[in-house]
Amino acid sequence: MFLYPNMERSHSDLDLGNVEVAETSRDRNGKAPLLGGVENSPAAEAGVGCKRRVAISDLIFRISAAAAALTATIIMGSAQQTLPFFTQLLQFVASYDDLPTSSYFVIALSLVTGYLVLSVPFSVVCIARPQVAGPRFLLIVFDTVSLAFAASAAASSAAIVYLAHNGNSAANWLTICRQFSDFCQKISGGVVASLIAVALLVLLLASSAIALKIHS
Template sequence: MKAAGPIELGEGKSSAPARAGVSRGMAILGFILRILAFIGTLASAISMATTNETLPFFTQFIRFRAEYNDLPDFHVFSWLPMGVVSAYLLFSLPFSIFNIVRSKAQSIRILLIILDTAMLGLLTAGASAAAAIVYLAHRGNVRTNWFAICQQYNSFCERISGSLIGSFIGVVLLMLLILLSAVALSRHK
């Protein structure tokens, strides 16, 4: 007895509606990831920009205050890139909606891949540099007389560490966005 082969579609039939449904689903998933990345980077930027702690010293009139801008590298390497990336993600949402409505539009998807990759580089560089500064704040460096300030300023260090976690979540979400867009583009061939 002869084994049955795979079922073939007739020449007139195609899987175009199925492909359009998958492309639309991928575009919706990309939109959701973009919103999540925006929320993560915005929360990290706000958390970093509003971080401060005041400790009393000997009397109530003399106090030590720690703010994120006391460490100038935080301003340049963490808050600023997170703010730029979150603004980009907000402004890219209409393009992502356009991809949902017109799932066959490739030029917008290519533009988003290019810009997402640039923002991924910016956010990765900023989060990595800020992670090195946070590490020094937690551990210090005896050779360079950098004291570990997190032993005194616990709340300050917890907030900047939480902000870094949000930044790295944004990095992962941007990587997923790039991969998802690349897969969606490769399906159009």
């Protein structure tokens, strides 16, 4: 008669103990993987891999832009032609340094080439440590400055190339490419190479912006 309350109380205590043990085991089994899985989650690993792929494309664009800028500098810097005449006392010479825009073109593209070559190690650092935002931020700042130099040089020289090929009848500016055809071909090639460098610099800025967006 007195055994039934004791038995009921013992059964209730046993049930509460099982509930506490179950809750404790569930907390331990649930929270521990959650804390350990934050750092090694598939989403985090996918983000790092995406940053590394963007950094690799940045390096490819950077080397290609440096090659295009160097090609433009060499072509424009070697643009020179002398018209053949019967006498050495009377000669007409066309050279890139006769035009201020062409001189600025050579200087600006030389600076852009030098910067792109020096920035390659920083791009490699971004590949090795894609989670670090400092080098990427420095690259995007200096890439913007380089883009401004390259775009201004290409635009000003493109205007001169257009006038050299077509002239301007309203201003009585005659075309010079009919006489200096080789000279015009070289400066035109330099402008085309500079425009390719500008396009690659735009891709550099886009990839840097994507990398910073992924980082944030």
